[in-house]
Structure formats: C-alpha cells, structure tokens
Amino acid sequence: MFSTYYQTSEQSYLLNYGNFINIETNKKVLSHFKFLQKKNYKFIKNIIPSFNKLIIQFDPYFKKETNKIINELKNNDHIVSFDNKIHKIEICYDDEYALDKNIIEKILNISFADFINLHLKTEFHVFMIGFMPGLPFLGVSNFKKNIPRLISPRLKIPSGSVGVVNNLTVIYPNECPGGWNIIGKIKKNLFINLNTFFSPGDKVIFKKISKKYFLKK
Amino acid sequence: MNNITKLKVLREGLMTSFQDFGILSSQHLGITTSGVMDDYLFKIGNIILFNKLNTPSLEFAIIGPKLKIVSGNLNLVITGNVSFNLIINDKNIKGECFRTYFLKKNDIIDIKSTINSNYGYLCVKNGFLSNSINGSYSTIINANIGANKGKKLLFNQTIKANSSIKSKSYKLENLEYFNQNIIKVIKGPQMNYFKIKDIDKFFKKEFTISKNLNRIGVRLINNIIKPFTSYNIDSEGIIKGSVQVPGDGNPIVLGADHPTIGGYPKIVTIIMDDFRKLIQLPAGKKFKFKEISLEEAEETYFKTNKHLKNIKDKFLVVD
Structure with missing residues (x-):
C-alpha cells in the first residue's frame, strides 16, 4: 500500500x-x-x-x-475496520474565542455565519494525533479557497482553541504557540492522564453552543 | 541497602530534570520521546557506577543545581565538562568529572556551570527515584509530563535517590570529546526540496549555533538555506536529530523534546553518534556539516557502543 x-x-x-x-x-x-x-x-x-x-x-x-x-x-493491503466512534463536540464560535474571524471572512469572502455553517456540516475524520500531546488533526472541510497559516504565529494560543488551515481543523489541548487561524473554542479536555480523547480513525462532529451556555458549563 | 537518600534543592539550576533513555511507544499520542540530550555522557555516568545503562539521572544545562544530602548516603559521578564543588565533612573539594565520590548526610553538591558545553549529568549509584511513565523516568517539561510530576527541578523541593554503601572509587581520564567542529549527517527525507547549489552551500559554509537552544531544538544561523519548492510539506512524524528548514531559512535541529509531528522540509538527519556533539556546542560556536553514507552512520553507531562496552578497562581505581 x-x-x-x-x-x-x-x-x-x-x-x-x-x-x-x-x-x-x-x-x-x-x-x-x-x-x-x-x-x-x-x-x-x-x-x-x-x-x-x-x-x-x-x-x-x-x-x-x-x-x-x-x-x-x-504485501499487506488489508484495510482494518475502524470502530467508527462518532464524537459530538460542543464548540463556541463567539467573537471572544474566534480570534481570527476577520481573516477567515476576508480570505473566503463569506460571512463568519456562513463559515460556521460550512464548518458544522463536515463530518471530520481524525487523521492523526500529534505535534503536542492529544492534539487531533481533523478533516476534510470543503472551503472554496485555501486558508494559509498566520504570517506570524501566535506565541500563546489558549487551550481548547480550534484552528483551521486549508481544509483541515486542529484543536489545541493546551496553551502553546502556533500558526493556525483560530475560529472557536471547546471545553472538553482532550488529554487526561496520558490518554488522548480521540484516536486516529474516529469521527468528529461539532455542535455549536452559545457563549452563555459555554460559560455556564 | 534499601534505604532512601533525600536531597534538598538549594539551587535548582537553569534547566535541571530527571532523564533516562526516554519514553517509548507514545509518539502517536503526541507525547515526544524526550530523554537525555547527551546519551554518551549519561551512559558513561552509569557505567562508572556499575549501574544499569538506563538508570535515571539528573540532566543539567549551563548552570547546575546545588543539592544538600539531608538523609542517607550516596555514591555519585558527574559527567561532562563541568565546574563543581563538593562539601564533604565540611571540607570544600574541587570536583573532578568522571570520578566517583561518596557523600553522607549534610554533604553538598554544588554544580556551578558547564564549561564550553551545554549539558552535564549527575548520576548516582542505583539511580534517582521519581514517578515514571511507560517505564521511563524522563521529563517533558514543556508538556508537563513525566518524572517529578512533569516539572524541572524546583527550588527547595526534596528529591530522592536509592541509598548506597561506600563502594570503590573510580575515575576515567583522557576522554576526547568536546568541541567538535564537524557534524556528520545523512540525507534527510526532503533533501530534494533544495537546489543543488544550496545543498552545496549547506555543506561548504559554516553554521553558527544561535542563542536559541534548548531541549526542544537548536536554531542554526549565518547560513540561510531556502527550499525552492515549498516551505511546507504534509505534516509527518519527526525524529530527534532531524534538521528542518522553516520559511526564514535558518535550520532547526530537533532536540529530545521536539514536537511529534512537523510540516517543514528536512534536509539532513544528524547521525545518532553526532547528535550529542552538536547539542553540546555552545551559542556562538561555528561548525560545518559533513555528509556520510547510511552504512558509515550505522558502523559508527555500533563502534561507539562497542567502545562503551570496553570502557571499563580504562577505569583507574582512586581509593
């Protein structure tokens, strides 16, 4: 293969x-x-x-x-079966967390509300976990244009931030530097006691929640 | 024999942490291998104490820790090019590297600094004690994972080691080791991202070690090399010793605590036996890369291991 x-x-x-x-x-x-x-x-x-x-x-x-x-x-071209675990992850796209909202609107030339709809439509595949402990690489969205990395990476991305580059999405489990465009935030802890919440091959669907609900949780 | 020795941290040093060979089978979770930066010094420390090779030690960088024994006894050795003092029985002694010492309650180990190098090791007979992960006592400080609850040594904390009764003292002399100015490499997975004339320049012109050096990586400067195809590849697994070239053209040598996945092209891989030589070069030091074949790299690896196996023959009995 x-x-x-x-x-x-x-x-x-x-x-x-x-x-x-x-x-x-x-x-x-x-x-x-x-x-x-x-x-x-x-x-x-x-x-x-x-x-x-x-x-x-x-x-x-x-x-x-x-x-x-x-x-x-x-000589082994056997594709293993995946558990097909589907995770529903609550995400808040509020301005306070969508740090790069304006960049996304400008690049894709659509409103952020339309972008959110596109993002929510995708059933994501977990490609891999890496870069830092528990960080999932998710895809594939269907945006009309490529979204490049930030020209100068952020020195500190808040933990739980969700970022996009091209048609891929990542979630930062912990605060770290990084160059992805931040579009929202999740509450779920993705790395506890040396275990990652996602495994490669899992599916992920985002569910939009309001800031009020996000803060209450 | 089963007693535990306790040491109080009077000075934590710049970046002191418990390390061994590193954490295996965890990179797919995003947990890097970590482990000692200089495996050669670490191994020698354990060999001279007749420890198992992978016995956990304290790695320190540039400024070392100051430790006071508050209970128990300790046979220890410090490996590297290191300036340190010992206070044994209230007497101040200038320490010799690669020589074992026996310390008791109230004695002090004061590791002042590394000389012309970055990393040194404090190894003790039967090893330090801490929490482990996947059987390893390494610490990934930036991820808060591993020994010492994922933290570097902290001021005022008490650390533990296995006690040992006084054993024969040994020393090793004339280890030729520091300040290499040629670092051997093999072709990296994306060498074809670079033009032949740039690859030529990569090997012919000197690099300088920048101030930006730590367990995650070492930035090289003064020889900008830019890939001609793309600054990005589809992110893939990366390994210690790989030399990646980001958009600004200043290469980064990946250290023990490197991220597990990276998206920059990698021009060369430093051979395992020379990785330790590169990471010991202090900021400002100049050096050149030299390409060798994979077969030569493998031979070097086996040769160094053989040399370590025979090093016991070179021990001198001190007392």
Missing part, C-alpha cells in the same frame, strides 16, 4: 503512502499502524502515523528483522 520507503536515520524508516491528504490514503497508513501496534515487537520503539506517511523507529541491532516486517507490510 505504500509506494516507497526510505531510511531516514540509523533507527528509522519513513514509509510513503502517497502525496495527498485524503481519508482513503490515511486509512492505509492507519491500517499498517494498527497491524504493527498489535504485533508489539520489542525492537520497534515507536510507530508514528500521519496523513500519508508512517515512521517506524527500531533498534539498529534489529535492522534485519525490521526489514522483514517492512517486506511483509508491502
């Missing part, structure tokens, strides 16, 4: 499943990720899935064994 692979260090391989961000490609990555996770090989130190790549970190003394596994994966 991957087209090429490449050794990026003495202890890691990068498997390439294509150059597109779409759910079909990502499911291939996640299938191999889940396959390897289940096998629980002692000499595999980390497996990192992303949109269309998989990194396998291994103990350099076990390169032969790792090569064998990669050859095995090459």
Whole structure:
C-alpha cells in the first residue's frame, strides 16, 4: 500500500503512502499502524502515523528483522475496520474565542455565519494525533479557497482553541504557540492522564453552543 | 541497602530534570520521546557506577543545581565538562568529572556551570527515584509530563535517590570529546526540496549555533538555506536529530523534546553518534556539516557502543 520507503536515520524508516491528504490514503497508513501496534515487537520503539506517511523507529541491532516486517507490510493491503466512534463536540464560535474571524471572512469572502455553517456540516475524520500531546488533526472541510497559516504565529494560543488551515481543523489541548487561524473554542479536555480523547480513525462532529451556555458549563 | 537518600534543592539550576533513555511507544499520542540530550555522557555516568545503562539521572544545562544530602548516603559521578564543588565533612573539594565520590548526610553538591558545553549529568549509584511513565523516568517539561510530576527541578523541593554503601572509587581520564567542529549527517527525507547549489552551500559554509537552544531544538544561523519548492510539506512524524528548514531559512535541529509531528522540509538527519556533539556546542560556536553514507552512520553507531562496552578497562581505581 505504500509506494516507497526510505531510511531516514540509523533507527528509522519513513514509509510513503502517497502525496495527498485524503481519508482513503490515511486509512492505509492507519491500517499498517494498527497491524504493527498489535504485533508489539520489542525492537520497534515507536510507530508514528500521519496523513500519508508512517515512521517506524527500531533498534539498529534489529535492522534485519525490521526489514522483514517492512517486506511483509508491502504485501499487506488489508484495510482494518475502524470502530467508527462518532464524537459530538460542543464548540463556541463567539467573537471572544474566534480570534481570527476577520481573516477567515476576508480570505473566503463569506460571512463568519456562513463559515460556521460550512464548518458544522463536515463530518471530520481524525487523521492523526500529534505535534503536542492529544492534539487531533481533523478533516476534510470543503472551503472554496485555501486558508494559509498566520504570517506570524501566535506565541500563546489558549487551550481548547480550534484552528483551521486549508481544509483541515486542529484543536489545541493546551496553551502553546502556533500558526493556525483560530475560529472557536471547546471545553472538553482532550488529554487526561496520558490518554488522548480521540484516536486516529474516529469521527468528529461539532455542535455549536452559545457563549452563555459555554460559560455556564 | 534499601534505604532512601533525600536531597534538598538549594539551587535548582537553569534547566535541571530527571532523564533516562526516554519514553517509548507514545509518539502517536503526541507525547515526544524526550530523554537525555547527551546519551554518551549519561551512559558513561552509569557505567562508572556499575549501574544499569538506563538508570535515571539528573540532566543539567549551563548552570547546575546545588543539592544538600539531608538523609542517607550516596555514591555519585558527574559527567561532562563541568565546574563543581563538593562539601564533604565540611571540607570544600574541587570536583573532578568522571570520578566517583561518596557523600553522607549534610554533604553538598554544588554544580556551578558547564564549561564550553551545554549539558552535564549527575548520576548516582542505583539511580534517582521519581514517578515514571511507560517505564521511563524522563521529563517533558514543556508538556508537563513525566518524572517529578512533569516539572524541572524546583527550588527547595526534596528529591530522592536509592541509598548506597561506600563502594570503590573510580575515575576515567583522557576522554576526547568536546568541541567538535564537524557534524556528520545523512540525507534527510526532503533533501530534494533544495537546489543543488544550496545543498552545496549547506555543506561548504559554516553554521553558527544561535542563542536559541534548548531541549526542544537548536536554531542554526549565518547560513540561510531556502527550499525552492515549498516551505511546507504534509505534516509527518519527526525524529530527534532531524534538521528542518522553516520559511526564514535558518535550520532547526530537533532536540529530545521536539514536537511529534512537523510540516517543514528536512534536509539532513544528524547521525545518532553526532547528535550529542552538536547539542553540546555552545551559542556562538561555528561548525560545518559533513555528509556520510547510511552504512558509515550505522558502523559508527555500533563502534561507539562497542567502545562503551570496553570502557571499563580504562577505569583507574582512586581509593
């Protein structure tokens, strides 16, 4: 299912499943990720899935064994079934939290209310968790234009902030710097006791709530 | 033997934290591997104490901690290029790195600073005690995860270590180590994002270590390299030692606490054995990158491990 692979260090391989961000490609990555996770090989130190790549970190003394596994994966095109967990997440798009409302309106040339409707219409797929603990990368929305990153990233994004770039959405579980356009905020804690709330392959639907309700919760 | 030694933190230092080889199998949750920045110094510290290689130690940076033993005994060693004093039995002693010492109640370890380098290690016989995650005693300070409840060492806190009875003292001499000016690398996954003439410049011209250096990454300056295709790639997993190039053209070497996913093109990967050499270079230091083959990189890795295995033969008995 991957087209090429490449050794990026003495202890890691990068498997390439294509150059597109779409759910079909990502499911291939996640299938191999889940396959390897289940096998629980002692000499595999980390497996990192992303949109269309998989990194396998291994103990350099076990390169032969790792090569064998990669050859095995090459012939394994079984797409695993996902639990299809659907999470409904309450989001507040109030001006106080939608820090980049004006940028979004300008780039897409629509009102923020119309943007919200588009955002609420998407059933999001969780591509991966990463960058920081518990941060989900969600997609794919259907905006008419690309939304670039902020020209200069914010030094502090409040925790729970929801950001968009192009047709993707992220949620920052904790305060951190970042360059995504902030459109709202959620209350749900996405990273508790070393567990992430979402898993790759899950589905997410946002539900709009008012500021009054958001503050009450 | 099962007693616990307690140490009071009289000075916390600039960035002191519990570390070991790092946290495995967690990057897919966004939890980075963390772990020691200089695995060589960490391993030597544990070898000279006859510890298991992965015994948790204290890593310090630039300005170290000052610790007072409030109960119990301790065999310890400090590895690195470090200026420190010990107060043993009320006597002030100038400390020697790579030499083991035995300390008792009321004795003090005062780690003043690293010299011409950034990181040093305080290893103790049988290790420090703290909370672990996934079996690791590493600390990810910026994420608040790991040993010491995810925090760097705090002023006035009490930390714990396993007590040990006085063992033979050893030392190691003539370790050739600091101030490398050639850092070896292999091709990175997006080297083809750069023009041949820029790749040439990347290797021929010196870089300078900027002041922007910490456990997350090291910014390199004075040799701007810009990718010609795009400043962004589809975000993918990233690893320690990878050299990514953001839009302004000043490369970033990813450190132990790097984010787990990144969207900048990566021009090279520093070989595992040279990562520790790069992160020890102080701000302002100049160096060049040199490309080697993957096979050479692998050989170097095995060779260094072999060298560490045989290092016991070089121990000198002090008393």
